[in-house]
Amino acid sequence: xxxxxxxxxxxxxxxxRESAEFVDLKIQYASLYADEAARKLFDDFxxxxxxxxxxxxxxxxxxxxxxxxxxxxxxxxxxxxxxxxLIEAEQKMSSVIAEINKxxxxxxxxxxSQQQDQ
Amino acid sequence: xxxxxxxxxxxxxxxxRESAEFVDLKIQYASLYADEAARKLFDDFxxxxxxxxxxxxxxxxxxxxxxxxxxxxxxxxxxxxxxxxLIEAEQKMSSVIAEINKxxxxxxxxxxSQQQDQ
Ligand SMILES: [Ca+2]
Ligand SMILES: [Ca+2]
Numbered sequence: 079x080x081x082x083x084x085x086x087x088x089x090x091x092x093x094x095r096e097s098a099e100f101v102d103l104k105i106q107y108a109s110l111y112a113d114e115a116a117r118k119l120f121d122d123f124x125x126x127x128x129x130x131x132x133x134x135x136x137x138x139x140x141x142x143x144x145x146x147x148x149x150x151x152x153x154x155x156x157x158x159x160x161x162x163x164l165i166e167a168e169q170k171m172s173s174v175i176a177e178i179n180k181x182x183x184x185x186x187x188x189x190x191s192q193q194q195d196q
Numbered sequence: 197x198x199x200x201x202x203x204x205x206x207x208x209x210x211x212x213r214e215s216a217e218f219v220d221l222k223i224q225y226a227s228l229y230a231d232e233a234a235r236k237l238f239d240d241f242x243x244x245x246x247x248x249x250x251x252x253x254x255x256x257x258x259x260x261x262x263x264x265x266x267x268x269x270x271x272x273x274x275x276x277x278x279x280x281x282l283i284e285a286e287q288k289m290s291s292v293i294a295e296i297n298k299x300x301x302x303x304x305x306x307x308x309s310q311q312q313d314q
Contacts, residue, residue: 082211083212083215084295084296086204086207087300090204090299091302091303094303096200097200100303107307107311111311136254136255175301177205178205178300183293184209185209185213186289
């Protein structure tokens with residue numbers, strides 16, 4: 079019954095794989111990862127970022143020191159072209175994915191919002 | 197550039213809307229909501245369920261009383277055909293959505309797992 083759905087989902091997967099956004103994201107990752115120092119900087123940044131996010135989500139306190147550390151890291155990172163290009167590519171890919179989710183989830187979203195109105 | 201992606205996403209939205217799973221979910225909702233008593237029971241169940249989930253996610257303690265209350269509600273609900281049919285329809289729809297997400301997110305998942313292996 080749901081055969082059409084999965085055929086279309088596979089087509090969408092192929093479209094994503096061939097999209098300018100995905101191809102660019104792969105290029106930017108390869109470029110960053112070919113540069114040991116930039117990669118180390120980026121990995122450290124991601125670690126700090128994930129620790130802060132985890133603390134926020136679980137309601138743990140974030141120290142002033144941690145905030146300053148994160149801010150300093152952002153300034154350093156903003157001066158590295160390979161990292162800024164990668165972050166930009168990630169943001170463009172994320173926008174595409176968010177737009178897809180918005181379109182695809184519309185039937186369910188409509189169904190649930192109708193229920194709440196009743 | 198991303199035109200193909202969105203055309204395909206709209207096709208997928210249409211496929212979902214016309215799927216047996218979505219049509220059945222709508223029917224089960226309409227059937228439940230036409231029955232005031234069953235609907236009230238279901239709404240109360242969802243409220244209890246969401247409160248427990250919120251407590252779990254934010255790490256708040258769940259009392260023995262709350263656990264017993266939830267268990268009692270599950271027993272009552274399991275005896276209501278309209279509610280069990282709706283829950284079953286929701287689970288089938290969720291499986292379809294999970295399968296779609298798995299397919300569509302594969303390019304990004306592969307990209308990120310390659311990075312971690314390096
Ligand atoms: Ca309601
Ligand atoms: Ca790594």
